[in-house]
Amino acid sequence: MTDSKESRGPRAKAAGKRRQLTAAAARVLHEQGVERTTIADIARAAEVPAGNVYYYFKTKDELVEAALSEHASHLETLTGRLDQLADPRERLKGLVDAWVSQRDTAARYGCPMGTLASELDKRAEGGLDLTAGRVIRQLLEWVEAQYRQIGVADPEGHALALVGAYQGMSLLSNALRDPEVMAREGARLTRELDSLGC
Amino acid sequence: MTDSKESRGPRAKAAGKRRQLTAAAARVLHEQGVERTTIADIARAAEVPAGNVYYYFKTKDELVEAALSEHASHLETLTGRLDQLADPRERLKGLVDAWVSQRDTAARYGCPMGTLASELDKRAEGGLDLTAGRVIRQLLEWVEAQYRQIGVADPEGHALALVGAYQGMSLLSNALRDPEVMAREGARLTRELDSLGC
DNA sequence: GTCTATACCGTGATAGAC
DNA sequence: GTCTATCACGGTATAGAC
Structure with missing residues (x-):
């Protein structure tokens, strides 16, 4: 959060995935609605390993907020x-x-x-x-x-x-x-x- | 369906519950939204035994249609x-x-x-x-x-x-x-x- | 003809492996 | 610091008891 997103190394990758996830969340939540959308749906759309999402967002509500x-x-x-x-x-x-x-x-x-x-x-x-x-x-x-x-x-x-x-x-x-x-x-x-x- | 709802005996009771359920469905589905509403919610609002709803409506979608x-x-x-x-x-x-x-x-x-x-x-x-x-x-x-x-x-x-x-x-x-x-x-x-x- | 116990599945979330 | 196997819960729907 405090440091630039495009520094280098693994941090950059993490920030990238986080952005991918927020973008995917915005898109998928709009298309399917909040309640019908599962974490797995967003993960798939963002091309991020499924269960892994919780590393970037501790809860589904946080994903909604990001969207x-x-x-x-x-x-x-x-x-x-x-x-x-x-x-x-x-x-x-x-x-x-x-x-x-x-x-x-x-x-x-x-x-x-x-x-x-x-x-x-x-x-x-x-x-x-x-x-x-x-x-x-x-x-x-x-x-x-x-x-x-x-x-x-x-x-x-x-x-x-x-x-x-x-x-x-x-x-x-x-x-x-x-x-x-x-x-x-x-x-x-x-x-x-x-x-x-x- | 073919006979009057207010005949007498158990049929009347059944038709009554069916109407209670549709009315409750309309109200609760509006207040909570379709996805967040469970069959149990509607049953409770209609004061009808919980699991019993499926006798009157074979599926949740039928309840939505009734609403x-x-x-x-x-x-x-x-x-x-x-x-x-x-x-x-x-x-x-x-x-x-x-x-x-x-x-x-x-x-x-x-x-x-x-x-x-x-x-x-x-x-x-x-x-x-x-x-x-x-x-x-x-x-x-x-x-x-x-x-x-x-x-x-x-x-x-x-x-x-x-x-x-x-x-x-x-x-x-x-x-x-x-x-x-x-x-x-x-x-x-x-x-x-x-x-x-x- | 009316109702209830239960099966079964999909979900959000976590403990711990890499 | 990044990811995966697994859990526990709550939902719909059904088989069968009253």
């Missing part, structure tokens, strides 16, 4: 790239475009964060939460900031509506197994962004 | 009641009101159909689907019919947007553990319905 961080960092990368656009309205349209470009995955497995959120919510049994709500809140706040810069009234409400629309269209697209749902809804959202404050 | 039908019939009851309103616009506003009135449950466990849909989707492994998509499609079609009666352009698109907004706000409300999200979004949807075609 969550993975999604959070993907989100940060995306918003970071969008932040380089000058116009906040264009940034939001870019966000919608990014969502729509993932429509095939969404139709097959749903929104990565959304499906994780509902599953983890039912996992929290009094114990401490692996709250995916944190990541969603992060997204909401970024979107809200864009609306605020545009100067619209009730930026928080607008953010809820936009992110909610994303979650909704992902779920519908998944339930109906039809990526076109994402495309149609995405087009509508873009239109609404264009005609904002007219 | 699905339960939700479908709830939906039919609701739309049936709304159909008695004269104005299709009022019918849609009534639908939104019904959603918002369930906000506390949604904040705790998500939308019953929505969460089931994402879980069942990941359960379908090549085998035949316990597709919750059917129920959602049913809702979509009813909503679409209302928009068509109102005479708006692209009623299908409007239906997708409305039902999608519902699913989205349920998920966000659940992830953030905040029923107010439902109230705010519901108000927005009602406002949009009022100013439709102006």
Whole structure:
């Protein structure tokens, strides 16, 4: 944790496997769901010896948390790239475009964060939460900031509506197994962004 | 199946337990999720002897299917009641009101159909689907019919947007553990319905 | 026709070999 | 420091008792 991952020797190998495992966890947990995914599934996907996983993650929950961080960092990368656009309205349209470009995955497995959120919510049994709500809140706040810069009234409400629309269209697209749902809804959202404050 | 449920004698008792079990299944599967729920959980909730469940349902999937039908019939009851309103616009506003009135449950466990849909989707492994998509499609079609009666352009698109907004706000409300999200979004949807075609 | 004891399997986790 | 043989538990489903 404290030292660089690419030092050399066995440490590098270990860090490599850990990264492989987190990446595989993010992918497989999304595709199969948390409860249906076994440690062995993740190990296989990461091409790591099966029982060996517990050396890197002491528990299954730790793997889930790692996957969550993975999604959070993907989100940060995306918003970071969008932040380089000058116009906040264009940034939001870019966000919608990014969502729509993932429509095939969404139709097959749903929104990565959304499906994780509902599953983890039912996992929290009094114990401490692996709250995916944190990541969603992060997204909401970024979107809200864009609306605020545009100067619209009730930026928080607008953010809820936009992110909610994303979650909704992902779920519908998944339930109906039809990526076109994402495309149609995405087009509508873009239109609404264009005609904002007219 | 062929004879009335309230005949008399042991048959009545059996039918009663079957109904108790489906009702309990619908409730518990929604609260805990399909994968985390054991047959024993449902038996306990239905106050039916544990191992005994298999007499009424040969497999867990049959219980899930029963729960699905339960939700479908709830939906039919609701739309049936709304159909008695004269104005299709009022019918849609009534639908939104019904959603918002369930906000506390949604904040705790998500939308019953929505969460089931994402879980069942990941359960379908090549085998035949316990597709919750059917129920959602049913809702979509009813909503679409209302928009068509109102005479708006692209009623299908409007239906997708409305039902999608519902699913989205349920998920966000659940992830953030905040029923107010439902109230705010519901108000927005009602406002949009009022100013439709102006 | 209704219910219960039990088989059997897959899972997460660990003690200890390399 | 890295990995594997093994355990104990809890789940679904069934054979057969009432």
